[in-house]
Amino acid sequence: MLGNKAFNQKNHLEIAGCDIVQLAEEFGTPLYVYDEALLRSNIKDYQKRLKELHPDSTIAYAGKAFLCSAMCRLLDQESMWLDVVSGGEYYVARESGFPTERLLFHGNNKSPQERELVLKNGIGRWVIDSEWELALLSKEAKNYLHGKLPVFFRITPGIDPHTHAYITTGKVDSKFGLTLVDGIAQRVIRQALSYENLDVKGLHCHIGSQIDSLEPFINTIKAMVRFMDSFKEQNNFVFSELDLGGGLGVPYLEEQKGKFPSVQEYVEAIAKTLQEECEKYQYPLPKLFIEPGRSIVNNAGNTVYTVGTIKEIPGIKKYIAVDGGMTDNPRPILYDARYQAIIANRVNQGSPEMVSVVGKCCESGDVVIQQTETISVQNGDILVVEGTGAYNYSMASNYNLIPRPGVVFIRDEKPYLVVRHEGWYDLVRRDILPEYLIEKGE
Ligand SMILES: Cc1ncc(COP(=O)(O)O)c(C=O)c1O
Numbered sequence: 143m144l145g146n147k148a149f150n151q152k153n154h155l156e157i158a159g160c161d162i163v164q165l166a167e168e169f170g171t172p173l174y175v176y177d178e179a180l181l182r183s184n185i186k187d188y189q190k191r192l193k194e195l196h197p198d199s200t201i202a203y204a205g206k207a208f209l210c211s212a213m214c215r216l217l218d219q220e221s222m223w224l225d226v227v228s229g230g231e232y233y234v235a236r237e238s239g240f241p242t243e244r245l246l247f248h249g250n251n252k253s254p255q256e257r258e259l260v261l262k263n264g265i266g267r268w269v270i271d272s273e274w275e276l277a278l279l280s281k282e283a284k285n286y287l288h289g290k291l292p293v294f295f296r297i298t299p300g301i302d303p304h305t306h307a308y309i310t311t312g313k314v315d316s317k318f319g320l321t322l323v324d325g326i327a328q329r330v331i332r333q334a335l336s337y338e339n340l341d342v343k344g345l346h347c348h349i350g351s352q353i354d355s356l357e358p359f360i361n362t363i364k365a366m367v368r369f370m371d372s373f374k375e376q377n378n379f380v381f382s383e384l385d386l387g388g389g390l391g392v393p394y395l396e397e398q399k400g401k402f403p404s405v406q407e408y409v410e411a412i413a414k415t416l417q418e419e420c421e422k423y424q425y426p427l428p429k430l431f432i433e434p435g436r437s438i439v440n441n442a443g444n445t446v447y448t449v450g451t452i453k454e455i456p457g458i459k460k461y462i463a464v465d466g467g468m469t470d471n472p473r474p475i476l477y478d479a480r481y482q483a484i485i486a487n488r489v490n491q492g493s494p495e496m497v498s499v500v501g502k503c504c505e506s507g508d509v510v511i512q513q514t515e516t517i518s519v520q521n522g523d524i525l526v527v528e529g530t531g532a533y534n535y536s537m538a539s540n541y542n543l544i545p546r547p548g549v550v551f552i553r554d555e556k557p558y559l560v561v562r563h564e565g566w567y568d569l570v571r572r573d574i575l576p577e578y579l580i581e582k583g584e
Pocket residue numbers: 204206207225248311348350351352387388389390433434435436437532
């Protein structure tokens with residue numbers, strides 16, 4: 143099992159001391175359930191090791207992994223920074239009271255409205271992604287009312303992290319960032335130094351997500367420091383900050399435990415490599431930023447479903463249909479992602495069987511878990527899919543006009559609803575019936 147789970151005397155699953163069967167009765171299913179203490183301790187693991195090894199550092203949690211007002215508050219309480227990638231994420235953070243000076247703003251195609259929102263309300267670091275964006279900002283930053291605009295430049299360092307192609311972001315052929323190979327990064331940043339409204343703080347890079355070894359991170363740091371040094375030689379300018387993005391992978395299955403570097407090992411590797419490379423080039427040690435997402439939230443999140451239809455095709459397969467699916471977890475259909483599940487109302491009772499857990503969408507690829515062993519499942523069982531804390535709620539959709547589930551945080555063994563469930567009402571809220579479609583009675 144992943145995270146803080148146990149079985150109680152009723153043979154029910156407990157997450158962080160909360161009976162999941164009771165929780166399902168009280169809040170309904172499907173439901174995302176987060177262990178708040180685990181979210182906080184995952185954050186503290188990063189903070190503690192970084193403070194020891196590279197005290198001049200900042201952790202900007204990547205909001206795209208999971209964000210809502212309660213998460214923003216929690217991050218603020220833990221003195222974190224927050225990486226936002228859209229006007230929407232920025233807006234939610236700001237509405238929840240998160241200080242804008244601790245926000246870091248990403249995006250390869252920031253819209254005029256997004257740029258205006260951020261310039262008006264302030265930002266901790268703005269990550270410039272392209273030459274086009276620099277050209278726009280060179281004019282728009284005049285409207286920034288909070289001093290010089292503090293900027294990073296996103297670099298694609300040409301490193302392959304050997305993860306799924308869809309979540310690889312730092313190769314030369316990428317829609318993100320400025321490439322090193324053709325001198326574009328060098329030229330664009332040199333240009334930026336001539337704009338008096340911009341305060342060039344440093345460089346950013348992010349090579350991909352769900353990365354299972356330290357080597358690509360180490361090679362990235364080597365490439366970045368090499369570039370920083372050559373930029374210094376040619377332009378007499380020192381970058382005082384370096385952001386290495388996120389990307390540390392996590393186990394989703396029992397058999398993957400121990401196959402990913404721990405947070406401690408990751409922090410040790412990046413801090414040590416950065417120090418060594420800076421010594422090698424005699425480059426002043428920059429302030430270090432990182433942007434972990436998945437490794438902070440994934441094991442703290444679970445999705446609770448109710449089992450509905452059970453269909454057995456003799457000699458072929460047994461299908462277990464739950465009351466959610468690709469609408470609340472699109473990762474299996476997008477990346478062939480694998481998950482494991484627990485029957486929460488009869489833990490360890492019944493004989494094991496192989497089943498495929500599928501969703502309720504009108505799509506054959508709507509599979510939550512392809513062939514998993516579980517105890518024999520019955521209609522009405524409460525099925526918990528583990529490790530859904532990252533990129534599930536944040537990537538959920540309304541396909542088939544299915545309302546999205548609510549989110550509960552468990553704190554001190556008690557559940558708190560932090561995002562309410564959508565209802566059918568929410569599905570018509572944005573619809574407009576133009577006059578010509580309204581039939582007028584005589
Ligand atoms: C720029 C950037 N920073 C941080 C992250 C967070 O990555 P992860 O959730 O893998 O830690 C991502 C997502 O891949 C990203 O695109």
